[in-house]
Amino acid sequence: MAPTREPSDDQVGSAFVHPTAAEGHEQMERILADPTFQASPRRRALLRYLVEETFAGRADRLKGYAIALAVFGRDDKFDPQFDPVVRLEARRLRRDLDGYYAGAGSHDRLRISIPKGGYVTHFAWQGEARSLASPLEGQPERGGLANAEAVPEVAHAAAAELSTERTVDNGAGDHPHRPAIQHSAFVAAALVAILVVGIAGAAWFWLLRDKYTDALARGPAVIVLPFEALSSGEDDRFLAAGLTQELITDLMRFGGFRLFSLPASFRQDANADPVALGQRLAASYVVKGNLRSDARIVRVGVQLIETRSGQLLWSETYDLSMTPNALLSVQHDLSTRIAAMLGQPYGIVNNDAASHLLEGDAPSMPSYDCILRAYAYRRTFSAELYAPALKCLEESVRRDPQYAAAWAMLGWLHLDAARFDWAPEGRWEAEFEQAFRAAEHAVALDPTSALALQALSSINYYAGRHDEAERIQRKALKLNPNDPDTLAQLGWRLAARGKWDEGIPLLQRAIDRTVSPPGWYFHLIVVHHYLQGHYREALAAAERARIDGSGLSWSFLAIAHGALGNQYAARQALAEMAARSPLLARDPAAAYRRHQAIDTIVDRLVAGLRKAGWTEPRSSVPSQP
Structure with missing residues (x-):
């Protein structure tokens, strides 16, 4: 890369002095190569396109239509009124850049930004003047691949912009021979300037407040403290840092809560008090962990703590075999398992938040x-x-x-x-x-x-x-391969269409990765066992499905009991099924087909209900294929 040209004193903090193309490209590559830069692949492509087009002298062509065709693969029928992809991705890229400059890029000499209202990249030298503004640290960020939004990034950007103002001596300062009226004019101008700054500050406050309020409304904030290496080996320190980073990345794949950035997490003490941390950072949950290893195994302990009360919500210890070449594999396996346990829709964080809701807590x-x-x-x-x-x-x-x-x-x-x-x-x-x-x-x-x-x-x-x-x-x-709910939905639908070989393993993976699986995760597992003649296994799975109380689950329980000759239990299950689903009691074939099950499955299930004691109501209209 070309060496960075040192800006002159009158260039530092100026948004109007452009770098050379080499300097701009070097800064862009620095951002793209930084592991803390959270942009998705297509937002990275967008940044590269905007920078290159700007330096190529085609800034005037950076319109939504051209960007949609060049970066996002849209065709000439693209209409920004109905497809806001460019506007949305540009907004997210602005946040990604703000996050980078709030953390790893805080000491870079060159700042790249995309001012609102357009797509032309702007460049500003960062220097000593930036330190005049006190950065806002430790505020929560939103999680998710596409929702890594942070209020403090806006505050950082505002601080950086305000700090670029420089005082220029143009000979108009106070002087003993200067007329008094000129001094009065200076004072008046100063008062006007103070008023303008006050209004601008108030505007920033309301903007940030609204943005922060929106973020808070969309979920609790979670911070992952740096994992602590309890043994002195270099591999353990490497594994602890890598596990912290990968866990944050994996958690960001899950929506539903906001996540602090890598820099914000690594700035904290591994043994920080969760309650104090929650009060200082407005974090709802703290994830902390430690690890030690020997020649055979690595033992990792993880905890999730609710900061309002300091209550330990979840704790788990993982022992994994350690082989000479397994370090990165261990890190990846642990990260995905922990992230799924914490972040999934029916995981620890959402279950705890839901319990507060059920207890009648005010909806903050x-x-x-x-x-x-x-x-x-x-x-x-x-x-x-x-x-x-x-x-x-x-x-x-x-x-x-x-x-x-x-x-x-x-x-x-x-x-x-x-x-x-x-x-x-x-x-x-x-x-x-x-x-x-x-x-x-x-x-x-x-x-x-x-x-x-x-x-x-x-x-x-x-x-x-x-x-x-x-x-x-x-x-x-593909966006989140660790989410049990996504696995279960795909597995359920594949199995219902007769694609058992892929559907059942997906459902089993979802169940294995879920703290408290919903009953519908087991539906097609029941059906699969029943079709294979494994009636006891079908009954065991049906008992687990019954926790949801749905008519569909009770129908499967009736079928399993009927297949095993448990007629009393089968009749009870049929009664519960009818109470919850009149359609299943009246026309089970229609009910099963409504869920898009193939005819082979529907026919066998209806036969199973008949064996359990179901009879067609006299007033029932035959189901249509």
Whole structure:
């Protein structure tokens, strides 16, 4: 790389003195190569494109349409009114750059930014003047691959911008022979300047406050303290630092809570008091850990602590074999296991937050609380939980229309209105249409949101577009391969379509990685065992599925008991099934087909219900294929 040219004194802090192309490209490569730079691959491509086009003299062509075609693969039919991809990704890239300059890039001499309102890159020399502003440290950032948003990054950028102002002596200072009126004018000008700065400061305060309020509304803040190496070996120190970094990266794949950045985490003491940390940083949860190793194993201990009370919510110890070439493999395996345990929709963090909600605590995070309510409903698909969750989500998208997760969940609930008969039959088509619109809007707001893609995939599946549903779900799984809910959804749908060889292992992986799996994770495992004649295994899985209380789970329990000759238990299960699902009691074939199961599965399940004691009601209309 070309050596960086030292700016002259009058250039430091100036946003109007451009570097050479070599200097600009060198700074861009420095940013892209830094491991703490959190931008996704396509935002990295966007940064490179904007910098190169600016230096190529084509800044005037940096419009949304041209960028969409060149960077995001859109065709000439692209319409920014309906596809906000450029605007959204540019906004996220601004945050990525702010985060970089708040941490690893705080001492870089050259700052690259993309001012709002356009896509032309700007450059400003950073120097001694920057130290005049006191940086705001330790504020929470949002997690997720596509939602690494941080309020303090904006504050850092503001501080950097304010600190670039330099006092220039132009001979107009106070002088004993200068007329008094000139002195008065100077004082008046100073007062005006103070007033302007005060107004600007107030504007920044309200901007940051609103941004911070939005972030808080979308979930609790989590900070991962640097893991402590308890033995003195160099490998242990390397593993501890690597595990901390990889765990933060893996946790960021999960939505639902905000995550502190790598620099913010590594600035903390490994043994910092969680309660004090929570008060100082407004963090809700602290993850801390330690490790020691010998020639045979590495032992890692991890804890999750709630900062409001200091309560230890979860603790686990992992022992893994250590071989000479296994260091990075151990680090990766541990990180993915811990991240899934903590970050999944039914994981430790969300379960604890949901418990506070159920205890009646005031909703300090209203948008996030709506997501928790929706997940609680989706655990059991209970009619009692449906209406409150739907109302909460509708209020959430009105209050926070840019919140992709709320739109995604809203799409799922509109789908449920049709597939679970929560709405009259005459409204099913309209509910499907609303479901599609909400999920597609969620994807448009955040194309890298696994939750938004999952919702869109589910709606496609129930609309009979099975290949498209599978394609979208695999895309969601690629974004976060450690999320049990994404694994379970794909596995469930593959198995229901008869693709057992891939579907069942995915479901089993989801169950193994979940603290408290929802009942529907076991549905197709029950069916698979039953079709193979493994009735005792089917009964064991059906007992675990029954925790959700759904009519579908009770039907599987009845089938398993009937296959084993447990007629009394089978009749009880049939009664529970009928109470929860009149359609299953009236026309089970139609109920199973509604979930897109293939005919082979439907026929065998209906035969199993007959053996359990189900008989077709006399007034029932035969199901249509």
